[in-house]
Amino acid sequence: MSTRLFQQILMERDYHPQVLAYYFKQWNGFVMPFHRHDATEIMYTIHGSCEIEIQTQLESYDSVSLKKGEFMILDANVPHRLIVDEANPCRMLNVEFRFIESRGVMPSIKQLAAEETVLSNLLEVQSPYLVLRDPDEVYHIMKSLVLELDKPGTKSDTMVHLLIAQLLLRISRLRSEAVSSEQPQSDWYVKMSIDFLHQNYDRDIQVKDIAGAVNLHPGYLQRIFKAQTKQTLMEYLTMIRMEKAKMLLIETDVPIAEICDYVGVGSRQYFHMLFKTYTDKTPLEYRKSVSAHKWDYPKES
Structure with a gap:
């Protein structure tokens, strides 16, 4: 019985993933018999919840609950079964893949792991399965992968390989965050707030909007954010902007008069004041000073 999520050979020779099967499926009141795949499987819960039983030893079983936004990655040839309560249907997206010897120009899993410590750590997981909660990042990559695989006649193998690599790297990061998440729950709220700020800095947002996005009281979020980052939410937002x-x-030729709109500061005068405070230069002075130091490549004759 497997005691690893991935085989050691992936760290020793050059392999890359190849998708074998993928499907969306709505399960309603279903008990699946135990079975196994000759492929690594990702089972993602889109809606509802389900139970997955995994045979970890000859007569030993683990029972795992998967709720909306959670997924399991399961090693090949591990017996398992799906159980869905009739009162609580479950919609899932499954992707199954195996590893084949690398060919072409795409980096192998071994090469990626040499560059990305989080992936190397994932490959060393001493368990036949892994369960993680997804902040929608893994799901979006899985959907993009399925859409690319479904393109009749126009599927790009390069794009498929890139998406699978991105998927494994994203799972690796989530696992790394989960491991270090012996950290307080407050750290998670701060991280999600920072993610929200990076994705919405171009909008007119206030503390209550950020707090609403992470389901916390604004005052409490302000306190834990300041304690960890030494900045208020609005100071951090200003830094991003x-x-x-x-x-x-x-890097662009966007007119200075329009940049305030690109970064979510409605007033041109207020943007100039913020920028001067932040850099000790006006936007025009900053653009001119940087342009003067750029290398002017000689034109070819």
Whole structure:
């Protein structure tokens, strides 16, 4: 019986994943017999909940509950079965893949693991399965992968390989965060708040909007955020906006008068004041000073 999630050979020779099967399925009051796949499987719960029983030893079984937004990655050839209560239907997305010897230009799992410690750590997991909660990141990659695989005649193998690599790296990161999540629950709320700020800095957002996104009282969120980051939520948001403004001034030709809209600061005068406080330069001065230091490549004759 397997005691690892992935086989050691993936760290020794060059292999890459190949998708064998993938499907959406609505389960209603179902008890599946024990079975096994000659493939690694990801079972993602989109709605509802289910039970998965896994045979871990000859006569030993683990029972795992999967709720909405949770998924299991299960090693190949591990006996398991799905149980769905009739009163609580479950909709799932499953992807099954195996590992084949690398060919072409895409990096192998071994090569990716050499560059990404989190993936290397995932490959060393000493358990035939892993259960994680997803903040929608894994699901979006899985959907993109399925859509690419379903393209009749226009499927790109390169895109498929990139999406599978992205999927495994994202799972690796989630697992790393879960392991370090012997950290307080407050750290998780702060991380989710920062993610929200990075995704919504271009909008007019207030503390109550951030608190609503992570389901916390605004005052409590303010306290735990300041304790961890040494900044208030609005100070952190301003930092993100000013860094984005610096990037736009350096790397694009977006008119200075419009950059305030790109970074979610409605007033042009207020944006200038914030930027001057943050950088000691006006936006125009900053753009000119950076442009003056850029290398002017000689034109070919």
